Amino acid sequence: MLINGNPLPYAPEWIFSGVFNYQSNPVSKGVFGSLDWAYSSDKNFTLYKSKEFHSDSLEFGMRVGYGWNAGKYEVALFGRNILNKKILQGAIDFDNLTGMTNEPRTIGVEFLAKF
Numbered sequence: 001m002l003i004n005g006n007p008l009p010y011a012p013e014w015i016f017s018g019v020f021n022y023q024s025n026p027v028s029k030g031v032f033g034s035l036d037w038a039y040s041s042d043k044n045f046t047l048y049k050s051k052e053f054h055s056d057s058l059e060f061g062m063r064v065g066y067g068w069n070a071g072k073y074e075v076a077l078f079g080r081n082i083l084n085k086k087i088l089q090g091a092i093d094f095d096n097l098t099g100m101t102n103e104p105r106t107i108g109v110e111f112l113a114k115f
Helices: none
Strands: 015-025 029-044 054-068 073-080 088-092 098-101 106-113
Touching: 029 073, 054 088
Parallel strands: none
Antiparallel strands: 015 029, 029 054, 054 073, 073 106, 088 098
């Protein structure tokens, strides 16, 4: 099979990711938060160009909380895929045109105690 002129599978041209962090007091922790994101430009999932098997993606995650007693205890709220965007992550092209998507929004609470 010749792939000359077609994009490589699962290879976006651009990938960007980053994190913003905030902490009110580095010693006792206090209020803290972070926001992260990951972006990839359009990527093709097969060795040929198709309308069905390509996708770009942008996902966000976050974590905010409060720490006390010199960082010995903390409580935080976290979230992954906070915009709840469905993104095609991969594909199998046999007869049934199967696509795999990302995880749905996940939100949770955590408590940390250091002994």
